[in-house]
Every structure is written in C-alpha cells, then in structure tokens.
Amino acid sequence: MDKFIVEGGRTLRGTVRAKGSKNAALPMMAASILLDPGDRLVLRGVPQLSDIKTMSLLLGKLGVRADRAGETVTLRAVDDSEVEAPYEIVRQMRASICVLGPLVGRRRAARVSQPGGCVIGVRPVDLHTRGIAQLGAAISQEHGYIVAQARRLVGRTVYLGGAFGSTVTGTENVLMAAVLAQGTSLIECAACEPEVQAVAELLNAMGARIQGIGSPRLIVHGVRRLHGADVEVIPDRIEAGTFMAAAAVTGGDVRIDHSRPDHMVAVVEHFRSAGVHVETGDDWIRVMSNGLFKPVDVATLPYPGFPTDMQAQFMALMTLGEGITVITEKIYPDRFMHVAELGRMGARIRKEGSCAIIEGVKSLHGAEVMASDLRASASLVVAALAADGVSEVHRVYHLDRGYDHLERRLNALGARVQRVEEKKGALVREAV
Numbered sequence: 044m045d046k047f048i049v050e051g052g053r054t055l056r057g058t059v060r061a062k063g064s065k066n067a068a069l070p071m072m073a074a075s076i077l078l079d080p081g082d083r084l085v086l087r088g089v090p091q092l093s094d095i096k097t098m099s100l101l102l103g104k105l106g107v108r109a110d111r112a113g114e115t116v117t118l119r120a121v122d123d124s125e126v127e128a129p130y131e132i133v134r135q136m137r138a139s140i141c142v143l144g145p146l147v148g149r150r151r152a153a154r155v156s157q158p159g160g161c162v163i164g165v166r167p168v169d170l171h172t173r174g175i176a177q178l179g180a181a182i183s184q185e186h187g188y189i190v191a192q193a194r195r196l197v198g199r200t201v202y203l204g205g206a207f208g209s210t211v212t213g214t215e216n217v218l219m220a221a222v223l224a225q226g227t228s229l230i231e232c233a234a235c236e237p238e239v240q241a242v243a244e245l246l247n248a249m250g251a252r253i254q255g256i257g258s259p260r261l262i263v264h265g266v267r268r269l270h271g272a273d274v275e276v277i278p279d280r281i282e283a284g285t286f287m288a289a290a291a292v293t294g295g296d297v298r299i300d301h302s303r304p305d306h307m308v309a310v311v312e313h314f315r316s317a318g319v320h321v322e323t324g325d326d327w328i329r330v331m332s333n334g335l336f337k338p339v340d341v342a343t344l345p346y347p348g349f350p351t352d353m354q355a356q357f358m359a360l361m362t363l364g365e366g367i368t369v370i371t372e373k374i375y376p377d378r379f380m381h382v383a384e385l386g387r388m389g390a391r392i393r394k395e396g397s398c399a400i401i402e403g404v405k406s407l408h409g410a411e412v413m414a415s416d417l418r419a420s421a422s423l424v425v426a427a428l429a430a431d432g433v434s435e436v437h438r439v440y441h442l443d444r445g446y447d448h449l450e451r452r453l454n455a456l457g458a459r460v461q462r463v464e465e466k467k468g469a470l471v472r473e474a475v
C-alpha cells in the first residue's frame with residue numbers, strides 16, 4: 044500500500060492535460076456487452092486507473108476481451124453466454140453495477156452481486172432494478188445477488204427520480220437495457236450528467252436510437268441489434284476540477300488542457316466567486332490565484348449543479364477562506380470523511396447533519412492523514428499542497444482508482460509529492 048509524502052507551500056505553475064473521464068469510460072466499457080460476438084468497440088482516451096482494470100477483469104469474466112494500447116482500449120465480444128458479475132469483483136468497485144443493464148438488454152439474464160454501501164453512504168440500487176423491471180425483466184434478490192431474467196424487454200415509461208435526484212449509473216443501466224427492447228421507452232427524470240450523455244452518444248454510434256440526450260427525458264426507440272464503434276471518451280471534469288483546486292490553493296497559475304469548461308460551469312462559477320481568476324476556452328481552463336479566497340457557500344446538486352465529486356476538493360480550498368463557508372451535501376448526506384482529516388491539518392470544520400460549516404484559517408499545517416475514499420483523498424492532497432511543512436497521506440490506493448499518476452502530474456507543475464511504499468518505507472515510484 045502506498046502513501047504520499049507532500050511537501051506543502053509550493054506554487055503550482057504550468058500546463059497539465061486532463062485525462063479521459065473515469066465515470067464515462069466505465070459504463071462505456073460495459074456497453075460492449077451489447078455487442079454480438081465478433082464485433083468490437085474501440086474507446087480512445089481511457090485513463091490508466093485501477094477501476095478501469097477492474098472493469099476489464101469483470102468484462103473478461105463476461106466474455107468480452109479488453110486490450111489496451113496506450114490510452115486506447117479495444118473491447119471484443121467473444122462469448123455471450125456468461126451473465127454473472129461475481130461478488131469478489133463488485134465489492135472492489137461499485138460501478139460494476141453498470142453491467143446489469145447491458146446484460147439484461149442483450150443476454151436477457153443477469154446475476155450481479157449486490158453492491159454494498161461504502162464510506163460515502165448507503166448507495167442503494169433500487170432505481171436501477173425498478174427501471175429494468177419496468178421494461179419487463181423479472182428481478183429478484185438471491186443470496187446477495189440481483190438476479191434478472193427477461194424473455195423479452197418492451198419499451199415502457201420508466202421514472203428514475205429518487206429522494207436525492209436521479210441516478211447516474213441507474214440511468215446508464217436503464218438506457219443500456221432499453222436500446223434493444225421492443226418499441227419505444229421513455230426514461231423520465233433521467234440523470235443529465237455529461238457522463239450519461241457520453242454513454243447515450245456511444246450507444247447511438249453503435250446503432251441505437253436515443254433522442255433527448257442531455258435532457259431529463261430520454262426517448263429510446265428500440266433496435267434489433269447494435270454494431271461496433273470507435274469513439275473518444277470525454278475529458279474528466281472532476282479531474283480537471285481537482286487540478287483547479289490544486290492550482291488555486293497554492294496561489295498558482297495552471298492551464299488545464301483537454302478539458303470541457305461547458306461541463307464545468309457550476310465549478311468555474313464557484314471558483315470565480317471565491318476570487319480565483321478563471322479563464323476558459325473551448326477545451327482549456329486557466330486558473331490564476333493569489334492564494335486569498337472569499338468564502339462561498341455550496342450545495343451539491345445533480346448536473347448542471349455543483350458536483351458532489353468536487354465537494355471535498357472545494358472544501359479544502361474553503362478551509363483557507365476569509366470567513367465562514369457552509370457546504371451542504373445534497374447527494375450523499377454522509378460524504379464528509381475528509382472533515383476530520385482536514386481538521387488534523389488545522390482546518391476548522393464543524394459537521395451538522397448534511398452540512399459542514401467551515402471557519403477559514405490563515406494557514407494549514409502538514410500532518411499525517413488517512414485517505415478514506417477517492418474524492419476525500421483528493422481533498423487531502425489539495426490541502427497538503429497548501430499546508431506549511433510536510434504531510435503524509437496514507438492509503439492513496441483510493442486515489443489511484445480515479446486519478447492517473449496524480450503525483451507525477453502535480454510534480455510536473457512544481458509540487459513535491461513522493462509516492463512511498465507504506466510497509467517498507469522504500470521509495471518505489473516517483474522521485475522528486
């Protein structure tokens with residue numbers, strides 16, 4: 044297990060390229076299950092992440108071969124008889140649930156381990172199963188598995204609204220089930236996140252007929268079969284946002300290439316409100332900061348609102364705000380694992396229900412902290428970059444699930460981050 048040793052207080056400058064989106068690439072890879080054996084799907088710009096490896100492994104078990112050459116992943120359907128997503132893979136990565144829709148859609152059966160809760164909350168999948176059941180599948184739960192069977196799927200109206208808004212992977216799952224259903228489906232209260240749009244665009248490139256992409260009402264005219272496609276994964280808006288936070292918190296000047304400011308309007312606006320100078324072009328964002336931040340209240344919301352996946356990183360910035368900030372988490376009310384760890388670095392944060400009240404401090408100090416989930420880890424790295432002295436961020440394997448060689452790319456901007464093997468204390472990778 045690795046840790047990061049971060050020498051804080053260094054100003055980040057330069058240009059970094061955002062990688063392809065993890066949360067788009069994962070369901071796009073799962074869409075390969077919809078192919079007939081012999082067909083292939085080529086995805087370009089797939090980030091090198093442990094979650095992507097996990098999805099490749101799962102697809103391998105489901106008869107799809109995944110081959111990577113650089114950032115291009117080619118998926119070939121080989122055998123369409125296997126329908127089980129086993130516990131030992133699903134427990135490693137909740138996004139494994141994305142195979143449920145395409146399995147039912149193409150193979151008319153699925154046995155997918157029920158994903159458990161995780162540190163960011165309970166995370167049920169009732170909307171996924173209800174949506175797929177509405178298309179005609181019989182769904183039951185057996186010994187920790189979701190078991191689905193359908194002689195045929197029929198286009199219907201499916202409502203995907205839940206207590207916390209719509210569901211991103213749930214919408215992707217229902218879409219992937221509906222594209223091969225008989226007749227027309229109407230998915231109401233669909234999630235509108237760019238990653239969902241990317242999946243829908245991919246499905247259309249494979250021969251599906253989806254209308255209303257990007258809106259909360261998707262109309263899916265079922266087709267008999269899909270074919271292969273060759274597409275580019277959209278840039279990762281959360282990775283780009285994390286670099287924005289890293290640049291801002293160090294009073295830096297960083298340009299993020301290969302990014303989509305049009306997917307990041309809420310994030311850019313919040314940084315600007317905090318007094319960070321942000322310039323944008325079609326596919327780049329430049330952040331210039333003097334290291335002083337106005338407090339900006341934030342409520343996380345479904346897209347196009349402020350993303351929950353940027354809440355922790357923005358909180359790291361607000362720990363240095365000139366006043367009080369209230370951050371309200373409306374998607375995952377318990378997603379505050381970073382609060383106590385930021386406190387170890389001198390941040391003043393009080394948690395009340397689904398809110399965190401942050402009293403800005405003049406400076407943070409280096410400390411040993413523990414990463415608990417992907418975005419919490421990112422926020423600790425952001426805070427450590429700004430802190431006086433040295434921080435150790437333990438358990439960065441969480442970070443490796445969603446950020447492709449983050450330490451190298453931060454170091455290229457002037458940071459000093461070492462990756463160290465925890466057990467032996469030996470330096471195994473990135474030298475500074």
Ligand code: EPU
Pocket residue numbers: 066067069138164165166167168169170171172205206207208209210211212213234238350351352374375417418445
């Ligand atoms: N929800 C339900 N029932 C469901 C599904 C979701 O009540 O059947 C609730 C959830 O508990 C949550 C809300 O609805 O309160 C939204 O959850 P959603 O289903 O949209 O989340 P997800 O699809 O499981 C994806 C991302 C997450 C991201 C969320 C919200 C992927 C692989 N994961 O999860 O990404 O936080 O959408 O935007 O796309 C991350 O990358 O760090 C990450 C956690």
